[in-house]
Amino acid sequence: MAVHTAAHHSSGQVLPFRESLLAMLGISFVTMLVALDQTVVGTALPTIVSELRGFELYAWVATSYLLTSVITVPIFGRLGDYYGRKPFVIVSIVVFTGASVLCGAANDMMNLVLARSLQGIGGGMLVGTAFACIPDLFPDSVVRLRWQVLMSSAFGIANAVGPSLGGFLTQYYGWRSVFYVNLPVGLLSLFFVWRFLPHLRHVEHTGKMRLDWPGALLIAIALGSLQLFVELLPKHGITLSAFALLGLAVASAISLWKWEQRCPTAILPVDMFRNRSLAALFTLAVLGGFTMFSLLFYAPLLFQGGFGMSPKEAGIVITPLVVFITIGSIANGRVVSRVKNPNLMLYIGFAMVALSCLGVVVATRSMQQWVLMSFMVVGGLGLGFVMPNLTIFAQQTAGREHLGIATALLQSLRMIGGMIGTALTGTLVTHMYKSGVRSALEGAGASHWFADLGDPQILINRDAQTTLVNQLTHAGHNGAMLLESAREALVAAIHLGLALAAVIAVVSVWQTRRVPPVKLQRKLEPVIHAD
Incomplete structure (x- = not known):
C-alpha cells in the first residue's frame, strides 16, 4: 500500500470537488443508516414492547445499544487515528446491517436487547470513524462547515422520513420491517464507502499499535455497573446489590483515571480533560445527550400511550423534531462562521431545547396537533444549533493530533448522557406509573387487576x-x-421525566459560559494518503 502526502487543493480540501462529493456521499449514507435506525425504532418501540411483552426491558432496547456504542466509539476513534478510518467504516457497516437483520428476527425482548447490543457495536464503530473522516477530507474548518451541510441533509432526510416511516411500517407491515429497512441503506453505503472514500492517515506509523485494552475494559465495567444501578434503584430501592453496583462503578472510574495517566496509548488521553475548553464541551455533550434522548424516546410514548394516538399519528407529530435538527444544522453552518461570537449559538440552542421540553411537559390530549408539532420544531432547531457546534468546536480545540479521539469522545459522552437520560427517565416513568395505577385500582377496590x-x-x-x-x-x-x-x-409520569430533561437543558445554558470563546480558524495541515 503506497503512502503519500496528499496535496491540499486551494479550497482547503484534500481531494478535488468530484472525489470529495462522492466520498461525502459515502459518509452521508453511513450517517443516514444510524439516524434512520434511531428514529424508526423510537416510533416503533411501544408496539414492539406490546407484542413481545416486557415493559421492564423498554429502556434496555435503547440503553443496550447506547452502552455497547459508548464502549466501542473511543476504541475505534483511536484505532482510526492510527490505521486510517476506511477499513473500520466498512466493517462497521457490515456489523450494523447484520445486527439489524437479527433485531428484525428477534422472538422475545431479551433476544432483541442482545441484537441491539451487537448493533450498538457496529453503530459505535460507525460513529467513532465515519464522523472523523470529514475533518480528514476538509482540514479547513470553514470549508468543512459548508460540506457538512451534505451530511446534515442526509441526517435530515433519514430523520424526516424516520418517525413517519416507523409508524407506517409498524402499522401496515409489522414492527420487524423497521429493522429490515436498514438492509438496502446499508448496502448502498457499503458500495459508496468501498468505492470512493480514500484511505487517509495523519501520521505514518511503524510497528504495531498497542491498544489500551485495560482502559476499554474499565470503561465497560464502570458504565455497565452504573447503568444497572440506575435501573435497579427506583424498582427495588436502596439494597445491598444496588450499593455494590454503585461502588463498582466508582472504583472502576477511579481505576480508569489512574491507569490512563500511566498508559502511553491511553484510550482516554487525560491531558484532553485538563484542557478547559474541551472539558466544558465534553460536559455539554453529556447534558445535551441526556435531554435529546429523553425527548426522542419518551415523546412517542406520551403521544401513543398517554394521548391515544396511532403509531402513524405519533410519527407525524414527532417528525418536526428530527426534520428541524437538520434545518437547524444547515442554518447554523451559514450563521456560525459569520457571527462575532460563535458560542452564542450554544446559548440559543440549549435555551430552545429547554423551551421544547417545557412545552411537552404542559402538553395535554386536547391540545391541537399543530401546537404539539411547534414544540417539536423548537426542540429540533435547538438541537441543530447545539450538536454540530460541539463537534466543530472540539475538533478546533483538540488539534490534528487528537482529532479522531476528540470527535469519538464527544459522540461517546453524548451517548453516555443519553444512556443516563433514558435510564433515569425510564425508571422514573415506570415507578410513577405503577404507583398511580396501584392507587387508582385500590380506590376502586380492584387491586387484583394490577397485573393487567x-x-x-x-x-x-x-x-x-x-x-x-x-x-x-x-x-x-x-x-x-x-x-x-x-x-x-x-x-403525569412522562411529564415529570421530561421536566427533569428541561432542568438539565437549563443547566446546559448556564454551563455554556464555561466554554472559552471559540474562533473558527482556517487550518491547512498535511495528511497522509494511503491507497
Missing part, C-alpha cells in the same frame, strides 16, 4: 384494551374510567 394494568404496554395495544375494559365491566368495575386513570398516570 400495571404495564403501560396495555395503553398502546387497542385490542388488549377493549378486552380488558370488557372484563373489568363484567366484574362490576368501571373499566373505561380505570383505563383513563392509567392514561393519566402515564401522562
Whole structure:
C-alpha cells in the first residue's frame, strides 16, 4: 500500500470537488443508516414492547445499544487515528446491517436487547470513524462547515422520513420491517464507502499499535455497573446489590483515571480533560445527550400511550423534531462562521431545547396537533444549533493530533448522557406509573387487576384494551374510567421525566459560559494518503 502526502487543493480540501462529493456521499449514507435506525425504532418501540411483552426491558432496547456504542466509539476513534478510518467504516457497516437483520428476527425482548447490543457495536464503530473522516477530507474548518451541510441533509432526510416511516411500517407491515429497512441503506453505503472514500492517515506509523485494552475494559465495567444501578434503584430501592453496583462503578472510574495517566496509548488521553475548553464541551455533550434522548424516546410514548394516538399519528407529530435538527444544522453552518461570537449559538440552542421540553411537559390530549408539532420544531432547531457546534468546536480545540479521539469522545459522552437520560427517565416513568395505577385500582377496590394494568404496554395495544375494559365491566368495575386513570398516570409520569430533561437543558445554558470563546480558524495541515 503506497503512502503519500496528499496535496491540499486551494479550497482547503484534500481531494478535488468530484472525489470529495462522492466520498461525502459515502459518509452521508453511513450517517443516514444510524439516524434512520434511531428514529424508526423510537416510533416503533411501544408496539414492539406490546407484542413481545416486557415493559421492564423498554429502556434496555435503547440503553443496550447506547452502552455497547459508548464502549466501542473511543476504541475505534483511536484505532482510526492510527490505521486510517476506511477499513473500520466498512466493517462497521457490515456489523450494523447484520445486527439489524437479527433485531428484525428477534422472538422475545431479551433476544432483541442482545441484537441491539451487537448493533450498538457496529453503530459505535460507525460513529467513532465515519464522523472523523470529514475533518480528514476538509482540514479547513470553514470549508468543512459548508460540506457538512451534505451530511446534515442526509441526517435530515433519514430523520424526516424516520418517525413517519416507523409508524407506517409498524402499522401496515409489522414492527420487524423497521429493522429490515436498514438492509438496502446499508448496502448502498457499503458500495459508496468501498468505492470512493480514500484511505487517509495523519501520521505514518511503524510497528504495531498497542491498544489500551485495560482502559476499554474499565470503561465497560464502570458504565455497565452504573447503568444497572440506575435501573435497579427506583424498582427495588436502596439494597445491598444496588450499593455494590454503585461502588463498582466508582472504583472502576477511579481505576480508569489512574491507569490512563500511566498508559502511553491511553484510550482516554487525560491531558484532553485538563484542557478547559474541551472539558466544558465534553460536559455539554453529556447534558445535551441526556435531554435529546429523553425527548426522542419518551415523546412517542406520551403521544401513543398517554394521548391515544396511532403509531402513524405519533410519527407525524414527532417528525418536526428530527426534520428541524437538520434545518437547524444547515442554518447554523451559514450563521456560525459569520457571527462575532460563535458560542452564542450554544446559548440559543440549549435555551430552545429547554423551551421544547417545557412545552411537552404542559402538553395535554386536547391540545391541537399543530401546537404539539411547534414544540417539536423548537426542540429540533435547538438541537441543530447545539450538536454540530460541539463537534466543530472540539475538533478546533483538540488539534490534528487528537482529532479522531476528540470527535469519538464527544459522540461517546453524548451517548453516555443519553444512556443516563433514558435510564433515569425510564425508571422514573415506570415507578410513577405503577404507583398511580396501584392507587387508582385500590380506590376502586380492584387491586387484583394490577397485573393487567400495571404495564403501560396495555395503553398502546387497542385490542388488549377493549378486552380488558370488557372484563373489568363484567366484574362490576368501571373499566373505561380505570383505563383513563392509567392514561393519566402515564401522562403525569412522562411529564415529570421530561421536566427533569428541561432542568438539565437549563443547566446546559448556564454551563455554556464555561466554554472559552471559540474562533473558527482556517487550518491547512498535511495528511497522509494511503491507497
